[in-house]
Amino acid sequence: MTDAKKQAALDYHSQPIPGKLSVELTKPTDSAKHLALAYSPGVAEPCREIAKDPENAYLYTGKGNLVAVVSDGSAILGLGNLGPLASKPVMEGKGVLFKKFAGINSVDIEVDAESPQAFVDTVARIADTWGGINLEDIKAPECFEIERSLIERCNIPVFHDxxxxxxxxxxxxxxxxxxxxxxxxxxxxxxxxxxxxxxxxxxxxxxxxxxxxxxxxxxxxxxxxxxxxxxxxxxxxxxxxxxxxxxxxxxxxxxxxxxxxxxxxxxxxxxxxxxxxxxxxxxxxxxxxxxxxxxxxxxxxxxxxxxxxxxxxxxxxxxxxxxxxxxxxxxxxxxxxxxxxxxxxxxxxxxxxxxxxxxxxxxxxxxxxxxxxxxxxxxxxxxxxxxxxxxxxxxxxxxxxxxxxxxxxxxxxxxxxxxxxx
Ligand SMILES: NC(=O)C1=CN([C@@H]2O[C@H](COP(=O)(O)OP(=O)(O)OC[C@H]3O[C@@H](n4cnc5c(N)ncnc54)[C@H](OP(=O)(O)O)[C@@H]3O)[C@@H](O)[C@H]2O)C=CC1
Ligand SMILES: CC(=O)C(=O)O
Ligand SMILES: [Mg+2]
Missing domain, CATH: 3.40.50.720 (NAD(P)-binding Rossmann-like Domain)
Structure with missing residues (x-):
């Protein structure tokens, strides 16, 4: 890339606000009535329903349209192992593509794990939050065992992109x-x-x-x-x-x-x-x-x-x-x-x-x-x-x-x- 294109890429990521993704609200929140539904006391009702039946999470939360994009940054594109934080622009980028092309909400999660087992344990413990897990830029051969273990432990789709x-x-x-x-x-x-x-x-x-x-x-x-x-x-x-x-x-x-x-x-x-x-x-x-x-x-x-x-x-x-x-x-x-x-x-x-x-x-x-x-x-x-x-x-x-x-x-x-x- 020319220097001008490199600068344009940095400007794109930093201006007018840092990063490429934001969170939006799906319900009205302009009045005390709304707040009493969205938060206390109303929010207790869906909590009780989900406690009775976990499937209700698909009805009352964004779980069913929410994918975690998870990386340890060990094989970022062809750049190599630059670590979790340096992978964040790519993971945000995957989120942009999920939203733009398929209407899927996503959150990027960069995991600093000392071993594949620690990575798996971290992701498995938060798996219920999501409708699916997209593993990204994790190097071989560790990625194979990580994906296999997570598929075994989770009852949602886990997919190493x-x-x-x-x-x-x-x-x-x-x-x-x-x-x-x-x-x-x-x-x-x-x-x-x-x-x-x-x-x-x-x-x-x-x-x-x-x-x-x-x-x-x-x-x-x-x-x-x-x-x-x-x-x-x-x-x-x-x-x-x-x-x-x-x-x-x-x-x-x-x-x-x-x-x-x-x-x-x-x-x-x-x-x-x-x-x-x-x-x-x-x-x-x-x-x-x-x-x-x-x-x-x-x-x-x-x-x-x-x-x-x-x-x-x-x-x-x-x-x-x-x-x-x-x-x-x-x-x-x-x-x-x-x-x-x-x-x-x-x-x-x-x-x-x-x-x-x-x-x-x-x-x-x-x-x-x-x-x-x-x-x-x-x-x-x-x-x-x-x-x-x-x-x-x-x-x-x-x-x-x-x-x-x-x-x-x-x-x-x-x-x-x-x-x-x-
Ligand atoms: N276009 C696309 O959609 C995608 C492209 N990719 C690209 O594929 C590449 C690999 O990604 P990924 O599989 O995730 O990474 P991995 O780290 O899992 O694998 C990298 C592989 O490349 C090999 N390699 C690196 N340098 C050389 C070299 N000089 N000569 C021969 N082999 C070499 C490594 O060899 P060794 O085993 O000896 O270390 C290793 O087998 C990246 O450049 C990535 O951008 C990846 C995913 C999607
Ligand atoms: C495209 C992609 O996922 C990669 O190069 O790693
Ligand atoms: Mg990739």
Whole structure:
């Protein structure tokens, strides 16, 4: 970013008031009568009802439309472990996206925990307050055990966005990119740079969508993950292959797909040059991708290029997932977000990209036209149809797979966030 853009980003966060989120009132509070309802003595009535039946919290409080965005700051975007407080702008940012795109209220919680167990205990003790918990920017391998324990201990959806949100969006974008490149997922040779939270979840979901595990080379800082390595944790070991390839140079040669979930500037033009025809490059590290799109496009004119950024075409970013996935899950009061709901979200995103693009999206990006093809493999976050398409697919899958505690909502498909209360 230029110095001017960096300053603009700081100004955006600090002016006219610090931060990006605020709390609003939903009831009148202008008279003594109102106060006697909102606070003492009236507030005692819903307290008594909730004490009788905890489900009444959904009726008398904001719980059912409230998601906690929780981080320990150990893997903030691709910036690394900067600690809990430095993650707050990202967590507030996730809250902005929840509210703007799905009408969901959220509170960011940055936890300074000395161990994964302390983190889990902290979150589990406050879990009843929320309708759902979105874990964010927690590094691997700790994130896997943290999420598993919290899912076990909580009866609300717990979802590690960097794993599953990223995987859902990546799978949808990749299915379309392969379609445009004239290739099939089961034949594609895939290189995944990174072997952390996002990478492991993305490759697992791609395999469940039809990719061949033996066609995937996953790499960490030490190179290709292969069966001869003795330093692999159980999550990396799932992707160990029987191969002689050891470096990114070895793995990328002739590959159809590069998925970067690692760090900045790690894929060189020479490496891109050695990929197969119509190479698909998802350089998803934020804020700086594994290869800059200007460099990639200057290197090959047949590249299908995506990044996690909002300022280039094909934004493969979990913003296309978590707001709408939680919307659907909350509205049917799902106890968890299961594989069926994730796969339903993949297909909704994939299919929506093949529809005509509405004018409001063109206006938002200040462009004249946009249609399914190399420069448009995935819907943009500003597409108002995401709410209806993705939340409906997720809610239906929750009902069909038996994790919903309420029926498919009668006010679905949602046209806008103004419709969420029916
Ligand atoms: N576009 C999107 O929607 C999303 C993008 N991301 C991006 O993915 C990246 C990883 O995030 P996340 O999975 O949460 O973090 P983790 O800390 O869990 O994982 C990071 C992984 O990247 C690997 N890595 C780091 N540097 C290198 C390198 N030089 N060469 C090879 N591998 C490297 C690490 O290797 P090792 O295991 O050896 O330490 C580790 O496996 C970030 O840049 C993040 O911004 C994440 C989520 C969503
Ligand atoms: C987008 C996101 O969640 C990340 O880069 O961590
Ligand atoms: Mg993240």
């Amino acid at each position: 960097d794993q599953h949100g990223t995987a859902i969006v990546t799978a949808a974008g990749l299915l379309n990119a392969l379609d445009i490149a004239g290739k099939a997922l089961q034949d594609a040779r895939i290189v995944c740079l990174g072997a952390g939270a996002a990478a492991v979840a993305c490759m697992k979901l791609l395999v469940s969508c039809g990719a061949k595990a033996e066609h995937i080379d996953m790499l960490d800082r030490k190179g290709v993950i292969h069966g001869g390595r003795e330093d692999l944790n159980q999550y990396k070991a799932m992707f160990a292959t029987d191969t002689d390839r050891r470096t990114l140079d070895d793995a990328i040669d002739g590959a159809d797909v590069f998925v970067g979930l690692s760090g900045p500037n790690l894929l060189s033009p020479e490496q891109l040059q050695s990929m197969a025809s119509n190479p698909i490059v998802f350089a998803c590290s934020n804020p700086d991708p594994e290869i800059h799109p200007d460099v990639a496009n200057a290197t090959r004119d047949d590249v299908i290029m995506a990044t996690g950024r909002s300022d280039y075409p094909n934004q493969v970013n979990n913003v296309l997932g978590f707001p709408f996935i939680f919307r659907g899950a909350l509205d049917v009061r799902a106890t968890r977000i299961n594989e069926e709901m994730k796969v339903a979200a993949v297909h909704a995103l994939k299919d929506l990209a093949r529809e005509e693009v509405p004018q409001v999206v063109l206006d938002g990006y200040e462009i004249e036209s946009l249609s399914y093809g190399r420069g448009y493999i995935i819907p943009t976050p500003l597409d108002p149809r995401l709410l209806g398409w993705v939340a409906s697919a997720v809610a239906q899958a929750a009902v069909d797979s038996g994790v919903a505690r309420k029926p498919y909502p009668s006010n679905y498909p949602l046209q806008s966030v103004d419709d969420i209360y029916g």
